[in-house]
Amino acid sequence: MSELLLARLDPTKRVLKRAQYEAFEFSLFDGDVLVRNASHADPENHEYNVRIVNGVPEACDCPADEKYAGPCKHRVAVAIRRPVLDAVEEMQMVADGGVVTNEQPETGVENDATPDDCDCEMLDDDFPCWACVDSGRRELPN
Known part of the structure; x- marks a missing residue:
């Protein structure tokens, strides 16, 4: 998109x-x-x-x-x-009156599975890499 x-x-x-x-x-x-x-x-x-x-x-x-x-x-x-x-x-x-759930969409990746292109070790502990966010393994901090 x-x-x-x-x-x-x-x-x-x-x-x-x-x-x-x-x-x-x-x-x-x-x-x-x-x-x-x-x-x-x-x-x-x-x-x-x-x-x-x-x-x-x-x-x-x-x-x-x-x-x-x-x-x-x-x-x-x-x-x-x-x-x-x-x-x-x-x-x-x-x-607008819609309903939002906290459920993550099915991605086909287990939440504990580390994506092959994970770069989290290069970032601050509180901030995940895009591969982990995209796979649903981790969420962006508020």
Whole structure:
């Protein structure tokens, strides 16, 4: 989905690179995502609300999203982080009266089985690698 979403957004290479390497922090807020740029010297003055519609970062209240054609780095940063979009989708479903269960979908992988491409030993103990999150072995911390 991320590749299709990126194709739909069609960011410039510069925006895509910045969305990947800048230290963004994400908070769910009323079914949207508040994106803070912790790379900035004054991060509290660099927070922007990214509106999510049907799983797509549609708009951002930053100056760049309004001024330039194409998506801003905040919208792209949300788009390339599937766990953030999944959390927004779950929050929006609950807000609309849907029911959410804590059951993990069947992945065909035992929870104790370590994926072949596990990189957890290279990360902080509280943060799992993507292979373990994707396989359902570990969850992202809150």
